[in-house]
Amino acid sequence: MFCHQCQETMKNTGCSMKQGMCGKTAEVANLQDLFVWGLKGVSVWGVKAKEFGIYDNEAGFFIDKGLFSTITNANFDREDFIGFIKKGIDIRDRLKDEFLKAYKQKNGTNFSLPVPECATWVPADDKDLLAKADSGAGGWLEIEDEDERSLKALVLYGLKGISAYAEHAYQITKSCREIFEFLMEALATLVDETKSQDDLFALVLKTGEMGVKTMALLDDANTTAYGNPEITQVNIGVGKNPGILVTGHDLVDLEDLLEQTKDQGIDVYTHSEMLPAHYYPKLKQYSHLFGNYGNAWWLQKEEMAKFNGPVLFTSNCLVPTKAAYKDKLFTTGAVGFDGTPHIPDREEGGKKDFSAIIKMAKTCDPPEELETGQITGGFGHNQVMALADKIIEAVKSGAIKRFIVMGGCDGRQKNREYYTQVAKALPKDAVILTAGCAKYKYIKLDLGDIGGIPRVLDAGQCNDCYSLAVVAMELQKAFGLEDINDLPISFDIAWYEQKAVLVLLALLSLGLKGIRLGPTLPGFLSPGIANALVEKFDIKPITTPEEDVAAMMAGN
Ligand code: FSO
Ligand code: SF4
Structure with missing residues (x-):
């Protein structure tokens, strides 16, 4: 196995022993790689079929839910993945047949161009399937160039984030065609040998743009179905x-x-x-x-x-x-x-x-009490904008000096105490905007309020980082600023799994610069790609709470 998709990956390099830090076995990790490889095969035919106006929603949803099931801490069941791989081959071959038929109808000849192995491979039996997985097929180590591997990982992990948010939206909207087609296009690109590193870099940015669209769709689906979050x-x-x-x-x-x-x-x-x-x-x-x-x-x-x-x-x-x-x-x-x-x-x-x-x-005892009290939240974009006059006034009067976006994930590692320390060390005129499970590092602290506005505003789940971006864009308009980076706002994002990778790419695609990313920079970034991101977007690693708080309050 070789898996480096999350922040807790071994030595910030890759889990490669019998089991990952998350508990995923080598066998399941290899099956997941083979399954994702198979999804690339489905996508190869899906992209070709699209040229003939063919769209297969079942294939689109299968790819989406399939990618989602390979996200960190989602599915650890080997039998599931064996079944998914076989189902993927059936769906792939159906799509392939539809394409071949349409091709022949239009051109009068059979399609004969080469396609990657993932678009044609069929196991003889379960033993063959398991042997293929065990050989590392579809895994990262098949890619020799570290920058190419790094760019492809950035794209694939972003796609996994998209797939998770789209799957939730799909349960409400039942329609995600543009997103499913993008998943196919991007997955097919990952096995297209003609693509250059520039093409892959462009795909990273496009993944971020599609991330914004996906989170917007989920936001719209949730708020249409359940109303706007409120305090x-x-x-x-x-x-x-x-x-x-x-x-x-x-x-x-x-x-x-x-x-x-x-x-x-x-x-x-x-x-x-x-x-x-x-x-x-x-x-x-x-x-x-x-x-x-x-x-x-x-x-x-x-x-x-x-x-x-x-x-x-x-x-x-x-x-x-x-x-x-x-x-x-x-x-x-x-x-x-x-x-x-x-x-x-x-x-x-x-x-x-x-x-x-x-x-x-009905047969169980009531829960044991862990704590008492309450958490205050519900600051989605609609609720925050309802308070806009108050917030703008507080910024103009100097009562609020800076907003610090601290969304993302929580995790096991000790060094994540940094986020609690930052929350505590921020001066009383700073407001924390949060979303995702990162909030548990400070949501229960009594950080007080500024003229009735709580100092920690929780927008919701990690996908609701979109809400925080909407708030930033609305504030930019309200203050008449040309550049969103001129707002009194800093980003100190905590990541763990692939949805947070997508959130990061989405924020970059909105033009946000100078984002701090911790507790460590992703292990899947090669030095070359990490440098490219630093140069283009001024992404920063975290340092100490004191240093970072001072820098953020000074606008850096
Ligand atoms: Fe947390 Fe887990 Fe929402 Fe993630 S529960 S870590 S980014 O799955 O999805 O924030
Ligand atoms: Fe390791 Fe994370 Fe992959 Fe689990 S998901 S095997 S912890 S890199």
């Missing part, structure tokens, strides 16, 4: 009823579960990235959406053991466990874990069936 106090204590804990990012799953648990004597709790569900008017109407339990994903082993009730994973981050509470885990969507029951997808127009979870919850 909300979320209980972090526990009640007396048995509970179901819902984690991940899929709001539709949560809504289905809330409907099915009405008047059942069960409380539903959010966990980690599901916290922002409380901010949506339509979801907070459910009185049994009780509160938020625990912290960011990486503390789940300790915290879920104390929850007592079943836990539903609607997306990453899942930490593999053999602990007693393993028997209470359920997965759905792109998540999977060997031996853990998986709630199937909803039928067209239907709901997912959560009865097994509900039945289990």
Whole structure:
């Protein structure tokens, strides 16, 4: 195996032993590489078919959900990937046949140009499939040039981020054609030997642009379905009823579960990235959406053991466990874990069936109390703009000197305490804008407010970094600034997995410069590509909290 897609990769270089730092086995890592290689094969034919006006939505969604399932901490199930690889070959060959037919119809001859191996490979049997995976087919080590590997990794990880956000949007909109077609175009480019490094660099930027579009689509889907997030106090204590804990990012799953648990004597709790569900008017109407339990994903082993009730994973981050509470885990969507029951997808127009979870919850004790109090959040772009007059006045009067965007991910590594220290060290006239599970490093600190505006404004999930970008663009307009970088705003982004890579590319595509990225720069960036990003976008590594706070407050 060789995997370097997340921030916790071994020695910031790559996980290459029997198992990754996240618990992914070498076998699953190799199967994921082979599966993504197969998705490139589907895409090769998808791009060609497009020239003949052929669009296959099933193939598009399969690619999207497939990429999502290979994101860090999503699916650890070897059987799933073996099945996905075979299904990918079926879909690929169907698309290929459609293209070949259309080609012959138009040209009168058979298509005979060469295509990459991923577009034609068929395993003789399961043994052959496993041997191919074991050989490292489709893995990064097949690419010799480190800059090419680095650019292709930036693109692929950005695409994985797009696929996650598009999959959530698709559950609401049922239409993501432009995004699915882009995934195919980009994946096919990754196996196109004629492309230069300049082409790949351009594709990195285009991935960022599509990231903005995808996050905008998800924002529109969420706010249309559930209303605009509004200021909300979320209980972090526990009640007396048995509970179901819902984690991940899929709001539709949560809504289905809330409907099915009405008047059942069960409380539903959010966990980690599901916290922002409380901010949506339509979801907070459910009185049994009780509160938020625990912290960011990486503390789940300790915290879920104390929850007592079943836990539903609607997306990453899942930490593999053999602990007693393993028997209470359920997965759905792109998540999977060997031996853990998986709630199937909803039928067209239907709901997912959560009865097994509900039945289990009724036999469980109420959750053990971890803490008491509340978290305040709900500062999506609509809510922040409703406060715009107050905010602009505070900036003009000097009461707010600077905004610091600290969105992104949380993680296990000790050095992430930097983010708590930055939050504490920022002067009282600085406001933190946040989104994603990075917030757990400071959302429970009492940092006070500025004239009634809290000093930590939580927009929502990591995809809601889009909301923070919208706020920045609105403030730029309000202050009549030519360049968004002239705003009194600094970016101190924490990354962990591939959605955060996409968020970074999206922010770069909006023209934002001088972003700090930590706790480490991605291990998949070669020195050459890291330098190119520094030169073009002035990306900075983090230093010490004191130094960075001083620099950001001075506008650097
Ligand atoms: Fe966190 Fe995990 Fe939202 Fe990520 S829960 S780390 S960027 O999956 O998706 O912020
Ligand atoms: Fe290693 Fe991260 Fe890949 Fe897991 S996802 S194998 S921790 S690089």
